[in-house]
Amino acid sequence: MRLNVSSYIPGFSPIHACDARVKIILLVAYSVTLFFVRTWAGIGLCALLFAVTAAVSGIALGRFFKLIVPVYVIAAFTVVFNGFSFDVGQAVAAGAPSGLGDVSAGVVADLPPVALIGSFGLVPAGLARGCFFAARIILLVTASLVVTYTTTSTQLTDALSSFMRPLGRLRVPVDDVAMVLSLALRFIPVTAEELGRVRNAQWARGAAFDEGGLWGRLRAWQTALIPLFVGLFRRADALAIAMDARCYGMPDVARTSLSARGLPARDALALAAGLAVCLALALLL
Secondary structure, three states: OOOOOOOOOOOOOHHHHOOHHHHHHHHHHHHHHHHHOOOHHHHHHHHHHHHHHHHHHOOOHHHHHOOOHHHHHHHHHHHHHHHEEOOOOOOOOOOOOOHHHOOOOHHHOOOOOEEEEOOEEEOHHHHHHHHHHHHHHHHHHHHHHHHHHHOOHHHHHHHHHHHHHHHHHHOOOHHHHHHHHHHHHHHHHHHHHHHHHHHHHHHHOOOOOOOOOHHHHHHHHHHHHHHHHHHHHHHHHHHHHHHHHOOOOOOOOOOOOOOOOOOOHHHHHHHHHHHHHHHHHHHHO
């Protein structure tokens, strides 16, 4: 078994070429917009905006929906808990609580609750609101996948380092924080690959990872996890020696960067247009 947790999908689309800082800012703006939109027309336009962005990125829509099975479970619970009530006599078909939950129930807003078994029944307006919340959750996750699929871990680290740059005046070690983040992102696929190799080695020696009861499987996985942690500590020690040999952490040394600090005009225009669209959706819908 080979594990592959690399999320970046190489490409030459305008979304791939866009500055990582712009994509992160637009992702935050889009996420906030989803919570301000309260009508089905608004959530539909947000979904259309995601579909257009995914199409421009050149990544098939199926890639965005294959890895979010746990999100479907959360969305299903959201629909069920909002759509059904144990006391339909007290359920209110039209309207919703004030605040961010005040969303439209659409054409079913005026339909009365339907008793199914005793006082337990279906609330059409609540079911519509549950579907609205589920769509909001799914769009939140898939929108974040647009960024991770089109941005390398190095670009993300550079973008976060750029955002934290003003904290350097407060003597916050921005470069060190960025380095730690970069190493953490790099070690995720390394750990997955190492786990795959150790698991295959132990499986060839007779370890039954998918057989027996719970405790038997845990003992089988113990034979893989202990060598995994030992190997990770060895990698960490080798990395520390390599960084020390390259004089990492020397004080009073001006750091240089391979990435450009400026924002191209094309990316600045995309940022302005994206923020304008998100602001219009949040205020009008």
